[in-house]
Amino acid sequence: MDLDEFSPRKPDDPLALLKKQDLDPLSVxxxxxxxxxxxxxxxxxxxxxxxxxxxxxxxxxxxxx
Known part of the structure; x- marks a missing residue:
């Protein structure tokens, strides 16, 4: 099952934005x-x-x- 199937279709959807967020700058x-x-x-x-x-x-x- 592809997780993208559950992704919202709008690029400005909060879930889509959350998935795109760069995690590298975050501390543990x-x-x-x-x-x-x-x-x-x-x-x-x-x-x-x-x-x-x-x-x-x-x-x-x-x-x-």
């Missing part, structure tokens, strides 16, 4: 902070996706009656 502490922030964002997106799945399942159950 800055890189660790970036990793922590990205991990927190991944967790937030996963929670949102789980809520969406649960919402869909609830709607499906309601309308199958």
């Amino acid at each position: 502490e800055e890189l660790d902070a970036r990793i922590a922030a990205l991990e927190a964002e991944v967790a937030r997106v996963k929670r949102h996706a789980e809520r969406a799945v649960n919402h869909r399942a609830s709607a499906d159950a309601l309308f199958k009656r």
Whole structure:
């Protein structure tokens, strides 16, 4: 699977800009902070996706009656 498949199509999209950022000037502490922030964002997106799945399942159950 190619990660570019998940990339936004707009060049000014925040995710596209994040992927293009030069990491060389960052210190180890800055890189660790970036990793922590990205991990927190991944967790937030996963929670949102789980809520969406649960919402869909609830709607499906309601309308199958």
